[in-house]
Amino acid sequence: STFVLLWCSPSNPTGAVASPALVEAVGRWAVEHGIWVVADEIYEHLVYGDAEHVSMPVAVPELADTCVVVNGVAKTYAMTGWRVGWLIGPADVVKAATNLQSHATSNVSNVAQVAALQAVRGDLAAVADMRAAFDRRRRTMVRMLNEIPGVTCPEPEGAFYCYPSVKGLLGKSLRGRTIESSAQLAELVLDEVGVAVVPGEAFGTPGYFRLSYALGDEDLEKGVSRLAALLAEAR
Incomplete structure (x- = not known):
């Protein structure tokens, strides 16, 4: 019950x-x-x-x-x-x-x-400024993620996370390893390009990544670019 x-x-x-x-x-x-x-x-x-x-x-x-x-x-x-x-x-x-x-x-x-x-x-003026920055980074991250073959990212409406599907990459080979799960892929991403993501297994929904855009614009673009370059090698 x-x-x-x-x-x-x-x-x-x-x-x-x-x-x-x-x-x-x-x-x-x-x-x-x-x-x-x-x-x-x-x-x-x-x-x-x-x-x-x-x-x-x-x-x-x-x-x-x-x-x-x-x-x-x-x-x-x-x-x-x-x-x-x-x-x-x-x-x-x-x-x-x-x-x-x-x-x-x-x-x-x-x-x-x-x-x-x-x-x-206090008032929420500083929060409004922060929200505007998050909004800009949100749109940047969604655009960059959706440009990666095998990755599909819906546009989040709140918080500061993107939750793209990486199911299109499962079963493919990447740097000598067959990608069998999003958890395995997250570990590979961390090892190979130093980008930390949380696999969907942590939330009961395997096949997804959680990425945060609560960081600077330059670091965000650098991190997603590293991720994109690596995942583009999947065959």
Whole structure:
């Protein structure tokens, strides 16, 4: 039996963003079936084009008593190393989570908490600039990946990941090795050209790579160019 739905939109690893209609439909389905929802909204401000992030308990208010929203400063405010996050949910759930947190990892340091408060209290001007840079890099990466024979990359609408299919390369030979899986290919890419990707096996979907465009334009183009040059040798 299903007790809880883990919901992540914008998505890691695909960069997909659920439409408002889908968010509402899933939320109402959860209410009707008595299923809890844990909604990961860490990428809520990183959406592009016409994509729109909608919080599920906002779209379906009657879900509020059986929904926990988790978020943090790592992505929106580029504060990954500060390790500060929060959850929003029913009071009894928050209290239980607080008790567990205090015994599991103690507490977030005061310095990190003050820094996080300054981030969330400020405006989102810096975030808008960062999002514009991500958008530019997103389009560059998608274009470059789709130029590689055997690779197909849909355009992500959120977060900062591309999730191309490399199924067109499976079964081919590359530098003396037959490519049998995306995990094997990821290892070969790292060994041969020094580019790190996460194979789809890590997410339960073999045949794909996850690449991040949360890096400088020059490094992004250099890395994807190395990847393209290597994969072009596949026969």
